[in-house]
Amino acid sequence: MGCELKRIFVALLLFQICEYAAASRPSLALPNCRSRCGNVLVPYPFGIGAGCYKDKWYEIVCINSSQHLSVPFLPSIKREVISFALGDPSAYSFTVYVNKFRITSPLKYTGCFNGSVGDSSSLNMTGSPFFISDSNKFTAIGCNNKALMKGTGLQIVGCEATCGNEVGPHYVYYGECVGYKCCQTTVPYGLQVFDATVEKLEPGKGGCQVAYLSNFTLAPSMFTPPQLLEYRNYLMMQLEWNLNVPLERSLNCLIINVEETGVKSGYQCRCNNGYDGNPYLPGGCQDIDECSDSYPYCGKNKCVNVEGSFRCVKTWPAILGGTLSCGLLLLVVGTWWLCKVNKKRKAAKQKRKFFKRNGGLLLEQQTISLQGSVNRTKLFSSNDLDKATDKFNPNRILGQGGQGTVYKGMLEDGKIVAVKKSKALEEENLEEFINEIILLSQINHRNVVKIFGCCLETEVPLLVYEFIPHGSLFDHLQNPSEDFTMTWEVRLCMACEVADALSYLHSAASIPIYHRDVKSTNILLDERYRAKVSDFGISRSVPIDDTHLTTLVQGTVGYVDPEYLQSSHFTAKSDVYSFGVVLIELLTGGKPVSLLRPQEVRMLGSYFLEAMRNGRLHEIVDARIKEECDQEEVLAVAKLARRCLSLNSEHRPTMRDVFLELDRMQSKRKGTQSQAQNGEEHAQVQIVIPESMSLSYSSPNIVVENSSFSLDSKPLMPQKTQTQ
Numbered sequence: 042m043g044c045e046l047k048r049i050f051v052a053l054l055l056f057q058i059c060e061y062a063a064a065s066r067p068s069l070a071l072p073n074c075r076s077r078c079g080n081v082l083v084p085y086p087f088g089i090g091a092g093c094y095k096d097k098w099y100e101i102v103c104i105n106s107s108q109h110l111s112v113p114f115l116p117s118i119k120r121e122v123i124s125f126a127l128g129d130p131s132a133y134s135f136t137v138y139v140n141k142f143r144i145t146s147p148l149k150y151t152g153c154f155n156g157s158v159g160d161s162s163s164l165n166m167t168g169s170p171f172f173i174s175d176s177n178k179f180t181a182i183g184c185n186n187k188a189l190m191k192g193t194g195l196q197i198v199g200c201e202a203t204c205g206n207e208v209g210p211h212y213v214y215y216g217e218c219v220g221y222k223c224c225q226t227t228v229p230y231g232l233q234v235f236d237a238t239v240e241k242l243e244p245g246k247g248g249c250q251v252a253y254l255s256n257f258t259l260a261p262s263m264f265t266p267p268q269l270l271e272y273r274n275y276l277m278m279q280l281e282w283n284l285n286v287p288l289e290r291s292l293n294c295l296i297i298n299v300e301e302t303g304v305k306s307g308y309q310c311r312c313n314n315g316y317d318g319n320p321y322l323p324g325g326c327q328d329i330d331e332c333s334d335s336y337p338y339c340g341k342n343k344c345v346n347v348e349g350s351f352r353c354v355k356t357w358p359a360i361l362g363g364t365l366s367c368g369l370l371l372l373v374v375g376t377w378w379l380c381k382v383n384k385k386r387k388a389a390k391q392k393r394k395f396f397k398r399n400g401g402l403l404l405e406q407q408t409i410s411l412q413g414s415v416n417r418t419k420l421f422s423s424n425d426l427d428k429a430t431d432k433f434n435p436n437r438i439l440g441q442g443g444q445g446t447v448y449k450g451m452l453e454d455g456k457i458v459a460v461k462k463s464k465a466l467e468e469e470n471l472e473e474f475i476n477e478i479i480l481l482s483q484i485n486h487r488n489v490v491k492i493f494g495c496c497l498e499t500e501v502p503l504l505v506y507e508f509i510p511h512g513s514l515f516d517h518l519q520n521p522s523e524d525f526t527m528t529w530e531v532r533l534c535m536a537c538e539v540a541d542a543l544s545y546l547h548s549a550a551s552i553p554i555y556h557r558d559v560k561s562t563n564i565l566l567d568e569r570y571r572a573k574v575s576d577f578g579i580s581r582s583v584p585i586d587d588t589h590l591t592t593l594v595q596g597t598v599g600y601v602d603p604e605y606l607q608s609s610h611f612t613a614k615s616d617v618y619s620f621g622v623v624l625i626e627l628l629t630g631g632k633p634v635s636l637l638r639p640q641e642v643r644m645l646g647s648y649f650l651e652a653m654r655n656g657r658l659h660e661i662v663d664a665r666i667k668e669e670c671d672q673e674e675v676l677a678v679a680k681l682a683r684r685c686l687s688l689n690s691e692h693r694p695t696m697r698d699v700f701l702e703l704d705r706m707q708s709k710r711k712g713t714q715s716q717a718q719n720g721e722e723h724a725q726v727q728i729v730i731p732e733s734m735s736l737s738y739s740s741p742n743i744v745v746e747n748s749s750f751s752l753d754s755k756p757l758m759p760q761k762t763q764t765q
Contacts, residue, residue: 069127069319078103079111084125084319086284087142089113095284098169118166120144123277127311127319140309141174146255146278149188149237153249153269164235164278170307174279175230177254181239182223188252190237192229200224201242228254235278254278283307284321315349392423392498399497400475418482419494419505426450426496426503430460442562442576445501449508457508458493463501478504480554481577488542490565490575509575510568514623515561518630521665525570529670530710532627533678537707538572539564540700543620546574547613547696555611559619560600560633561626599633599644604690614690617699621685624678625649630663646686653683674706 069084070076074093076083078101088094089101098117106112113122123143147164166172181188181202189199202224218225239250249269255276284307312318312326319325331351332344339353396402404418429450430437437448445463452458481492496503511517514535517527539559546554556563556577563576596605600622602615622633625645633645642648652661658679662670681702687693694702 069322069325071322075103078113081113081122081124083113084127085321085325087125098171115144117169118144118164118171120164140282141279142282143256143277143279146253146276147235147237148273148276149239149252150269151239151250152183152241153251163237166233166280169233170282170284171233171280172230172282173228173232173235173254174281175228176279177228177256178218178225179228179237179252179254180218180223180225181250181252183239183250184222184248185242185246186224186239186248186250186252187242188224188237188239188250190228190235190252190254192232196229198226198228200226203242283309313349395500396498399499399502401497403475404478404495404497418478421494421496421503421505423496423499423503425452426460426499426505428453429458433460433462440562450505459506459508461504461506463504480552484546484554486542486545488538488571488573489545490573492577506575509565509573511566511570513562514564514566514572515626517566518561518626519632527665529666529674531570532666533674533703533707533710535564535566535572536624536627536678537700537703539574539623540620540696540703542572542574543616544696544700547616553613555613556616556619557611558596558600559616559623560597561623564623597633599646602690603688612690613695614693617685617693617696618690620696620699621682621693622646624682624685628663628675628679628682629661630665631661649679650683650686653679671710674710677706678703 068076069082070088071085071093074085075089078089083089083101085093086095087099087101089103094100100116101122102114102116103111104114114120115122121144123145126141179188179190179198179200181200183202184204186202187199188201189197192198200220202220202222204222235254237252237254239252241248241250251269253276256279257275257277310320312320315329315331316326317329318327328346328348330346331338332346338344338351342353342355345352345354401420404420427433429452430448433448437450439447439449439459441447445461448460448462450458450460478492478495482494484491490509491507493505493507495505511525517525521527543556543559546556554577556574558576559574563574565573565575567573596602596619600619602611602618604618605611605615622645625631626633629645629649631645631648634643635645636643638648642651649661652658658676659667662675681694681699684692684694685699
């Protein structure tokens, strides 16, 4: 017993020496927080008092022990803490840092006090960042003892101790526990529960059976009354812990992957070589002064401490070294400052170069010359839009198209905007681009997306528009949402709004504007689900006396005017053709181009005209509106769409005519609804399509064979039997 007591006290003395040595290190606790409880140093993320620990798992409470000394207590697992360790502080240690702390070990026993069974409360740390270190050993002491402990899953670890003569008792006193009154076994890494059982190997035989987890082995003679109560205080279990995320400003945090053991992966941090302190504190790792008396590395030479290391130099070079160091520092600082100034100058020069190349000077001149007659276009800086879009974060992308990419942004005043990063601008198109910016800034129509300004000091121009929250008309037609139903009434209203906007651009603006890319993806829905025409990337203004633009063919397949394809002459009627395709999308819910349709009718326009020619309009109307739509209105809109799709542009209506026709339908609908509310019944309308058409068109990409036809008198939709 005397040898065992000596071994215990030596171990405790070593703990105290380590802790007193740690007292000379930098503070291990948060500022203005207690760093010690009794003789135990408490490092962050553990802490004493509110605000001094990372979270509730790491809270330490100082309590008075039976010896009237303050001892740390960990309420989250209800155990007393013996000591903490953050790793080896040696300047040149390659030891892996492990977060460790020791607690009083639970002790399971039976038959030690008049046959009583003891349970010092099982340790359950499930859900915590703590787990049992595999440096502990599961130990059983006592004759006729069988001790078991659950491992991971269905695994069980345990051992048996007897009082036979196979092994001499001296093995116990030298730390060898091989079955004589004492047995040991290793435990799996990462356990979070200690729940042991002790039982007799042979029923009827008495004795004291004990089981525990600890770094130390106590002599079996100590576990007999009354020594059991005394020596259980010296049993220590070692625990480890990981952080879920690394704390800020740690010098070095390593991912510890322990998934295979059942413990969550985490982080363990350490100070780099040459530093000491608490790596879990901001600035907690401080340079070790290797030149102090505790580190006599240089002998008779002069030791010069440097950040993270030291140098051994002779006395006279030390002065020269200091001078050179100061000069070098000044040189480095000066070089850094000059580089920074030069970098700023280059950036400013580059921005000015981009500004000129993208037409900034031209924009300024035209704005000044038109001052008083037009609103001034706002010029945003590249810094403004970098901040607004989080440096054009890919997560902010709203959409991408042939003319550029659109990002969602928020200006400094809190306004939500859409920022379009255009594609590279050709020099020959520079004047047209600037004219369009000035022109579009003057558009003030409730159904046209408003442009707020632009930025020209970046490599490619940036345009800033109002943000439209509810996506495009195409999205709502192809991906129905329960939040908003595309009824026939809603579709008719949207068609009227888009027609109104295009009519305004063609005839009401100071200079006519051709959109040139009318399609359902360029029709956005605002917070009240009103239609707004957007994306004027290839739009052009036309002098009042001119009737068309001669340009390279641009546009989207399925919407492009066939006449424009042949002649390269874009007219106002070309926008009318594209709008006709949008009308068909609203009627049918179909896509402008579909490979699921036969080759000759893959284009939605051809598919629609073929159905009209054969009296099958009722077959292609969107099933979502077929039951509730007004057949007369559907037929009227279909006829209007067919006129818009006329291959001869002279036979197409103007956008003004289209708008007036749709507006008349809406007005009539409102009057009809008013009459319906007064109780009037509507008779079924027999709808026929008596017109005939002749199609003749060919191009390198599209061929429509000559055909003439007449439409049968066939109702748009099957007649419903009227109830008598």
